[in-house]
Structure formats: structure tokens, C-alpha cells
Amino acid sequence: MYHYPCFIASGLVNCGYLVKQMLTGALSSRMSSSVSSSDRIFPPSSFGSFESPGIRASSCFSGPNADMNEYDETDLFSISWNQDYGCFAAGTSHGFHIYNCEPFKEIFRRELKNGGFKFVEMLFRCNILALVGAAANSSYPPNKVLIWDDHQSRSIAEFTFRSEVHGVKLRRDGIVIVLKHKIYVYNFMDLKLLHQIETLANPRGLCCLSHHSNTFVLACPGLHKGQVRVEHFGLNVTKLINAHDSQIACFMLTMDGLLLATASVKGTLIRIFNTMDGSRLQEVRRGVNRAEINSIALSPNVQWLAASSDKGTVHIFSLKVRVSGLDSITHPNSPQGPALFHQNSSTSIDPLVSPNTGANPNSLLSFMRGILRKYFSSEWSFAQLHLPGNTQFIVAFGSLNSVMIVGMDGSFYKCSFDPVHGGEMVQQEYVRFLR
Numbered sequence: 001m002y003h004y005p006c007f008i009a010s011g012l013v014n015c016g017y018l019v020k021q022m023l024t025g026a027l028s029s030r031m032s033s034s035v036s037s038s039d040r041i042f043p044p045s046s047f048g049s050f051e052s053p054g055i056r057a058s059s060c061f062s063g064p065n066a067d068m069n070e071y072d073e074t075d076l077f078s079i080s081w082n083q084d085y086g087c088f089a090a091g092t093s094h095g096f097h098i099y100n101c102e103p104f105k106e107i108f109r110r111e112l113k114n115g116g117f118k119f120v121e122m123l124f125r126c127n128i129l130a131l132v133g134a135a136a137n138s139s140y141p142p143n144k145v146l147i148w149d150d151h152q153s154r155s156i157a158e159f160t161f162r163s164e165v166h167g168v169k170l171r172r173d174g175i176v177i178v179l180k181h182k183i184y185v186y187n188f189m190d191l192k193l194l195h196q197i198e199t200l201a202n203p204r205g206l207c208c209l210s211h212h213s214n215t216f217v218l219a220c221p222g223l224h225k226g227q228v229r230v231e232h233f234g235l236n237v238t239k240l241i242n243a244h245d246s247q248i249a250c251f252m253l254t255m256d257g258l259l260l261a262t263a264s265v266k267g268t269l270i271r272i273f274n275t276m277d278g279s280r281l282q283e284v285r286r287g288v289n290r291a292e293i294n295s296i297a298l299s300p301n302v303q304w305l306a307a308s309s310d311k312g313t314v315h316i317f318s319l320k321v322r323v324s325g326l327d328s329i330t331h332p333n334s335p336q337g338p339a340l341f342h343q344n345s346s347t348s349i350d351p352l353v354s355p356n357t358g359a360n361p362n363s364l365l366s367f368m369r370g371i372l373r374k375y376f377s378s379e380w381s382f383a384q385l386h387l388p389g390n391t392q393f394i395v396a397f398g399s400l401n402s403v404m405i406v407g408m409d410g411s412f413y414k415c416s417f418d419p420v421h422g423g424e425m426v427q428q429e430y431v432r433f434l435r
Contacts, residue, residue, distance in 0.1 A: 075116075076434055077134055079406050082122035083170075083211045085297075085396040088406055089120035090434060093134065096120040097434070101396075101404050104412055104431050110150070114138045119205075123170045127151040130168045130175065145177055157191055159184075167205025176218065178205045183220055185233075197231070198223060206248060210257025217257025217275060221248055228262055230275045241278045243271055250307075252296040259321060261298060261305055267291035270307055272321060284317040284379045295394040297403070304382075306403050308393040314405060314425070315381035316417055383417035385425040402428065410434030 075093040082088065087107070090097045095111035115137030121130040127150040133140030140146055142164045147157040159177060167178035174194075175186040180202055185195040199221045210217035215234060222229040226244040228251055231237075243251075244264035251262040253275070260273045267290055272282040284305065286293070292310040298319075299305070305317045387393060391409040398404045398414060403425070405413040414429040 076408055076410055077118045079394055081396050083124050089122050091117040091120040102398055118142055119168055121168050121170050130170055132165045132168060167207055169207055169209050171209055178207045208253050210253050212256040215257045219251055219253050219260055239278045241273050250293045250296050252298055254298050254302055261296045263293035267293045267309055281321050286315055294392045297396045299397045306395045308395045312387045314385040314395055316383040318382045382422040383425050385415055
């Protein structure tokens with residue numbers, strides 16, 4: 001049975017978009033999901049409203065409960081950054097927590113009596129979140145995506161599928177839901193299904209989006225091993241990139257979606273591609289032995305790449321790729337002329353690559369030829385960090401040559417690196433946010 005969502009136009013001020021349309025018909029019967037919505041969508045608020053004393057609790061969620069955290073075991077199911085890496089969300093066996101990174105503090109939490117959430121996806125810093133229940137959640141099973149307005153303390157839309165949801169991503173104008181073999185892309189304004197993408201088996205829920213206002217780029221696994229499919233929805237361009245010989249383990253787009261960094265299940269090499277023409281721009285080496293790359297991060301200025309692995313290490317690499325702004329893409333006939341567009345845009349067929357600065361020298365044995373030549377000429381990491389314990393970490397860039405690292409053991413690190421000399425990073429902050 002398909003429900004008929006109904007929206008009343010209202011400005012979603014802090015999320016940067018406006019609900020302007022009415023959904024007048026049922027969604028296509030070809031969908032493997034049903035969609036329902038609440039009567040109205042009201043303007044989201046910034047994080048300030050989360051802490052306001054007048055907030056209403058729903059019948060499902062309760063406010064912070066110190067006793068529950070003090071006496072009950074809490075399992076951490078997932079951690080995920082928001083789109084600008086200023087916050088992260090933690091899905092737990094009792095609900096979810098939202099944390100600010102700089103400075104580090106818990107902003108708020110919501111707790112359930114009947115189970116937790118496997119995935120929690122933020123939308124920048126507004127009060128709209130996407131939630132996917134854990135297996136033990138009797139109200140929200142793992143085949144349902146809940147779009148939650150925490151300002152109203154209620155659901156504004158739900159997506160129900162016939163199979164388990166493996167991931168969900170949000171943009172200001174879109175909702176992307178990842179199943180094992182398929183990805184659905186919806187318009188945020190009216191929940192209309194825009195695209196369906198078939199993928200290779202994707203139990204990791206691999207998918208990433210651009211978040212620039214004038215590009216909508218999606219990267220996901222292709223239909224073949226080692227292949228990444230890149231969709232430039234605004235340009236109606238699809239690019240298939242054969243990134244690795246082995247299966248893809250992790251990838252990440254730049255904010256504008258013009259560059260893609262990928263790693264395979266071998267975990268030894270990370271490759272950077274131009275998403276417009278599929279060309280490989282750079283290759284860096286994490287190590288020699290096989291490892292699982294848990295996350296990849298690209299700095300906002302596209303000068304650095306960070307990667308975390310199951311070896312308990314975080315590596316930072318110096319990137320050679322220079323990317324200009326998007327003005328030349330959206331305004332190719334600008335006064336600078338086509339020659340400047342060709343030189344400064346990463347979307348040109350011949351991407352601009354800067355010369356090696358010498359900060360990350362090649363191996364002294366690079367003169368060797370034959371089978372060892374590729375290995376010894378690899379670009380190794382510029383800075384490193386070794387973390388204690390044996391857990392999964394995700395990484396992002398912070399301010400002033402720093403990286404932020406969040407672990408599935410409930411740990412948060414902030415570390416700095418020397419942008420000139422590299423070497424071992426220095427720990428600046430450590431917090432145990434969940435036990």
C-alpha cells in the first residue's frame with residue numbers, strides 16, 4: 001500500500017532550502033518501498049533549538065537520562081560526520097547522541113525504551129535527521145528510514161523497504177537511501193523518486209555525495225568489481241571509473257564532487273580521480289601489508305588526504321592536485337575566457353597537476369627497475385599517527401592543520417600535523433565520549 005504524502009509549503013530556513021511543491025499523487029508502483037509523511041513540514045532550527053527548554057519529547061524519545069547511561073551497557077552501532085565535519089552523530093543501542101567537534105561537547109541525545117538506531121545521518125547543523133533502526137528496535141526496524149524533525153519531536157516522513165537499509169545520505173535537496181543492490185535518490189521537497197541505481201552487492205552501504213550548492217554528484221559501487229559509478233545529476237553525466245582490481249572498500253568525494261579518492265579491500269593504495277573524465281590523477285601508498293581502510297578524508301583546500309585503517313593508524317598524504325572554484329563550470333563563458341577555464345578547472349580533460357614540492361620524497365631505491373619499480377616509487381604518507389587499541393576509526397580534517405578521529409570504542413582525538421616537515425602527529429585532545 002502506498003501512502004499519499006501531503007506538504008504545506010514552508011521555508012526550511014536553516015537547512016537552506018524551501019518546500020514549495022505539493023505532492024499530489026502516489027509514488028510509482030515500480031518502487032520497492034512505501035513512503036509516508038506527516039501533515040506538515042515546519043522550518044528546521046539550528047542546534048540552539050535542541051537545547052531550548054521548551055522542546056517537546058515524543059512518545060518514542062526521551063530527554064537525556066543520566067541513570068540509563070550510568071547503569072546500563074550502551075553499544076555503539078555507528079558514527080558519522082555531518083556534511084561540514086563540524087559535528088558527528090553516534091547511533092547507540094539506546095538511541096542517538098550528537099556531538100560538536102571544535103570545541104568538543106555533547107550537544108544533545110535522544111534515548112529509546114524499545115531499541116536504538118543503526119544509522120544516524122545529520123543534515124549540516126539543522127534539526128532534520130535520517131534514522132535507521134537497529135534490529136532490536138521494535139518501532140523502527142532496519143528496513144525503514146525515518147526522517148526526524150527534532151524541533152517538533154516527530155517524524156515528518158518514513159520510507160519502508162522490503163529489504164534491510166545499509167545506509168542513508170542527506171543533502172539540502174536530496175535523500176539517498178542505500179540497499180544491498182540498489183540506491184534510491186529522492187527529492188527532499190516532495191519525496192519524489194528521482195533515480196534508481198543498480199549496484200554490485202554493497203553490504204557496506206558505500207555511497208557519498210557532493211555538498212556544493214551547484215553540483216549534485218553521487219559516487220557508488222558500479223556493477224563490476226573495483227568499479228565506482230559517478231553520477232553528475234545536474235549535468236546528466238555518468239562516469240564509470242575502474243579504480244581497482246579488487247573490490248572497493250572505501251571512497252570519498254570532495255565537497256564539490258570533482259575529485260574522488262578510492263581504496264580497495266587490499267588497503268595498500270589510495271587513488272585520486274577526476275570525476276568528470278575518469279582520469280587517475282595521483283596514487284599514494286598506505287603501506288605494504290593488507291589492511292582495511294575505514295575512512296578517507298579530503299581537506300577543504302584539497303591539499304591533504306587522510307586515511308584511517310584497522311591497523312590503528314592514520315596517515316596523511318600530500319596531494320598534488322589543484323582545483324579551482326566552480327565558477328568556470330557554471331559560467332564557462334566568463335570574462336576570463338576558455339583558456340583560463342581549461343587551465344584552472346579540474347573538470348578539463350587534461351587536469352592540472354602541480355609539481356612535486358619535495359616535501360614527500362620518493363624512496364631512495366626508486367632507481368630499481370622491474371617488478372619492484374612501482375613499489376619503491378610510491379608516494380608514502382607525509383604524516384602519521386598510531387592509535388592505541390583495536391577498533392574502527394573515522395577521520396576528518398579540523399582547523400589549523402589538525403585532524404579529528406572518532407573511534408567505535410567511544411573515543412575522540414584531535415591531533416595536529418606539521419605542514420612543512422610532516423612526521424608523527426601530536427595529540428592535542430582526547431575525550432572518552434561513550435563507554
